[in-house]
Amino acid sequence: MTLHKTTTSYPLSPRNRVKRRHDRGFYDHDTVHGLLDASMLCHVSYVIDGQPYCTPTFFWREGTTLYWHGSSASRMLKNQSGNQRVCLTVAHLDSLVLARCGFNHSADYRAVMAFGTAYLVTEPQAKQRALVAMVDRFFPDRTASLRQSTAQEIKATSVIAMEIEQASAKIRAKGVADDDEDYELPIYAERIPVRTVLGAPESCPRLRDGVERPASLGGYSEGRLLEEALRDAYFLQYPGK
Amino acid sequence: MTLHKTTTSYPLSPRNRVKRRHDRGFYDHDTVHGLLDASMLCHVSYVIDGQPYCTPTFFWREGTTLYWHGSSASRMLKNQSGNQRVCLTVAHLDSLVLARCGFNHSADYRAVMAFGTAYLVTEPQAKQRALVAMVDRFFPDRTASLRQSTAQEIKATSVIAMEIEQASAKIRAKGVADDDEDYELPIYAERIPVRTVLGAPESCPRLRDGVERPASLGGYSEGRLLEEALRDAYFLQYPGK
Numbered sequence: 493m494t495l496h497k498t499t500t501s502y503p504l505s506p507r508n509r510v511k512r513r514h515d516r517g518f519y520d521h522d523t524v525h526g527l528l529d530a531s532m533l534c535h536v537s538y539v540i541d542g543q544p545y546c547t548p549t550f551f552w553r554e555g556t557t558l559y560w561h562g563s564s565a566s567r568m569l570k571n572q573s574g575n576q577r578v579c580l581t582v583a584h585l586d587s588l589v590l591a592r593c594g595f596n597h598s599a600d601y602r603a604v605m606a607f608g609t610a611y612l613v614t615e616p617q618a619k620q621r622a623l624v625a626m627v628d629r630f631f632p633d634r635t636a637s638l639r640q641s642t643a644q645e646i647k648a649t650s651v652i653a654m655e656i657e658q659a660s661a662k663i664r665a666k667g668v669a670d671d672d673e674d675y676e677l678p679i680y681a682e683r684i685p686v687r688t689v690l691g692a693p694e695s696c697p698r699l700r701d702g703v704e705r706p707a708s709l710g711g712y713s714e715g716r717l718l719e720e721a722l723r724d725a726y727f728l729q730y731p732g733k
Numbered sequence: 734m735t736l737h738k739t740t741t742s743y744p745l746s747p748r749n750r751v752k753r754r755h756d757r758g759f760y761d762h763d764t765v766h767g768l769l770d771a772s773m774l775c776h777v778s779y780v781i782d783g784q785p786y787c788t789p790t791f792f793w794r795e796g797t798t799l800y801w802h803g804s805s806a807s808r809m810l811k812n813q814s815g816n817q818r819v820c821l822t823v824a825h826l827d828s829l830v831l832a833r834c835g836f837n838h839s840a841d842y843r844a845v846m847a848f849g850t851a852y853l854v855t856e857p858q859a860k861q862r863a864l865v866a867m868v869d870r871f872f873p874d875r876t877a878s879l880r881q882s883t884a885q886e887i888k889a890t891s892v893i894a895m896e897i898e899q900a901s902a903k904i905r906a907k908g909v910a911d912d913d914e915d916y917e918l919p920i921y922a923e924r925i926p927v928r929t930v931l932g933a934p935e936s937c938p939r940l941r942d943g944v945e946r947p948a949s950l951g952g953y954s955e956g957r958l959l960e961e962a963l964r965d966a967y968f969l970q971y972p973g974k
Contacts, residue, residue, distance in 0.1 A: 507784065511806070511807065511808055513804075532826070532829070532840070533824060533826050533840075533842075535776040535778075535787050535789075535822055535824070536787065537776075537778035537779075537785035537786060537787035537820075538778075538785055539780050539783070539785050542780070542818065543748065543818055543820075543848075544778035544779055544780050544785050544818060544819060544820050545778060545820050545846070546776050546777065546778035546787055546820045546821070546822040546846065547822070547846070548776075548822060548824035548842070548844050550840065563754075565752070566752065567752055577783065577784055577785060578785060579778075579784075579785050579786050579787040580787070581776055581787040581788070581789060583774060583776070583789035585773070585774050585929075585959075587932075588773070588871070588953075590872060590875070590950075592879060592880055593879050593880040593881070593882060593886070594864055594865075594867065594868045594876060594879055594882050594886075595882055595883075595886040595889075595890065597867075597868055599773070599774075599791065601774075601789070603789050605786070605787065605788070607784075623835055624835070626835065626838075627835045627838050630829070631831060634831070635835060637920060637921070638832075638833060638834050638835055638920060639833055639834040639915055639918055639920065640834070641834060641835050641836055642836075645834070645835075645836040648836075649836065667935065667937075668937040668939075670937075670939075674880055675939045676941070677880055677941070678941045678943070678944050679878060679879060679880065679944065680878070680936070680937075680940065680944050680945065680946055680947055680950075681936070681937035681940065682934045682935060682936045682937055682946065682950075683934070683935045683937075684931055684932070684934045684935075684953050685931065685932030685933070685934075685935065686929060686930070686931060686932070686959055687929070687930055687932055688826075688927060688928070688929045688930075689927070689928055689929075689930060690925055690926065690927060691828075691925070691926030691927070691928055692926070693923045693924070693925045693926075694908065694923060694924045694925075694926065695921070695922070695923045696908075696909040696911075696921075696922035696923055696924075698909075698911075698916045699921065699922065700917070700918070700919045702919070703919050703920065703921050704921065705921055705923065706921055709831075709921075709923075712829070712925050718927055
C-alpha cells in the first residue's frame with residue numbers, strides 16, 4: 493500500500509496514532525472520508541458509569557462532521573446528548589488470509605476510528621436538514637418524494653453529531669505474507685476475498701398501481717458492491733465533498 | 734420474528750436489556766451464539782482514562798467464553814489485560830429498507846452485544862489451546878498442517894478472553910413496515926438485500942509444486958455466504974456446542 497498524502501490530514505496524538513503496524517496507518521482526509529462514505533453501518537463506543545457500550549448504528553458524514561440518529565428514548569442517544577466522548581468506527585473486511593503458520597494468519601481490511609465529542613442537534617433548522625440528509629445521503633433526493641415527517645416523528649427522533657477531532661485509518665491489503673523461509677514449505681496458503689454485495693431489490697408488495705422504481709435508485713442494483721453504491725450516492729448528494 | 738425460547742438464556746439487567754423496540758430483543762444462548770458464530774469480525778469497546786475506544790478485531794467463541802488476540806504490544810490488549818470491562822458487538826446488515834416516509838426508513842439487521850470483563854490468558858496450556866483454536870475454529874484442523882509456532886511468536890501474541898456475563902441480540906427482519914395509512918400513497922418503497930459473500934479463493938502464487946488446496950477448506954467456496962462458511966466451520970470444529 494502506498495501512502496497517498498493529501499494536503500489535509502487529521503492531527504496526530506497518542507489517541508489516534510496507529511501504534512501497532514504503523515505502516516498501515518493513514519490520517520489524510522481523503523483516505524479517512526473515503527472509507528467512512530463507503531459504509532452505512534458504524535459502531536459507536538461510549539461510556540455510562542464506567543461501563544463501555546458498543547452500539548451498531550447508521551451514520552453519515554458532512555465535511556468533518558459525523559451524524560447518527562435514533563429514538564429520542566434510546567439509552568445511547570440520551571447519554572450522548574451531554575457532550576460525551578465517543579469513538580465511531582467503521583470496518584470493511586476484504587479477505588481472509590491463510591498463511592503457512594498460525595502467526596501469519598490474518599485478513600485484509602480497511603478500518604477507520606474517529607474520535608470526538610457527541611452532541612444533540614437541537615436547533616430546528618439544523619435538525620430538519622439532518623433528517624433530510626439521513627435519507628438523501630443514501631438515496632439522493634428521495635425525501636422530496638416522501639410523505640412529509642410529522643411534528644411527532646421529528647420529536648421522536650434524536651440526531652447526534654460529532655466533529656471529527658482526530659481520526660485514523662488502518663489498511664491491510666497484501667494477502668498472504670509469510671516469513672521468507674516459510675515459502676519453501678509444502679503448505680497450502682491462500683487469500684479468500686470477501687465482498688458485501690446488493691441482492692435484487694424487492695419492491696414493497698403493497699405498492700399502488702403504476703408506482704415505479706425511480707431512476708435515482710439505479711445505483712442500487714443486484715450484484716453491485718454496497719460500498720460502491722454508497723460512495724456513488726454520496727457523490728451525487730454532496731458533489732465535490 | 735417469532736421469539737424462539739431455549740432453556741438457557743443470559744440474565745437480564747439494565748445493562749443488556751433491549752430498551753428501544755424490545756420486541757426485537759433476544760437473550761437465549763442459541764440466538765446469541767448463532768449470531769456470534771456467523772461472524773469473524775467484532776468490535777470491542779473499552780475505556781482508557783475515560784476515553785472510549787472501539788476497535789474492530791477477530792474473535793471466536795467457546796461455550797460462553799469469547800476470545801480475541803493481537804500483538805502483545807497493542808494498546809487495546811495491554812489495557813484489557815487488567816480485568817477491564819468491555820462490550821463486544823457483532824452486527825450483520827441484511828438489507829436497506831426504503832419506506833414511504835423518512836421516519837420509517839430502516840434496515841434489517843441482526844446484532845449481538847456481549848458484556849464482560851476481559852482478562853489475559855497467561856497459563857501456557859490454555860494459551861496454546863487458544864492459539865490453535867484461533868486458526869482451527871475458522872479452518873478446521875488446519876494448525877496440524879502448519880509450520881509450528883515459535884516461542885517468540887507465542888510470546889508476541891496476546892490472547893484475551895471474556896466470560897459472557899450478559900448479552901442481548903437485536904433482530905429486525907421485516908423489510909418495509911409503513912404506517913397503515915401510508916400504504917395508500919403513490920410512493921415507491923422497497924427492501925434492498927445485502928449479503929456478505931466469498932469470492933474465488935486466490936491461492937498464494939508462491940505455493941510449492943504439487944501443494945493442493947485441502948478438502949477441509951471446501952466450505953469456503955466462491956459465492957457462498959461468509960456467515961454460512963463460518964457457521965459450518967464452527968460446527969465442524971466444535972460439534973454440538
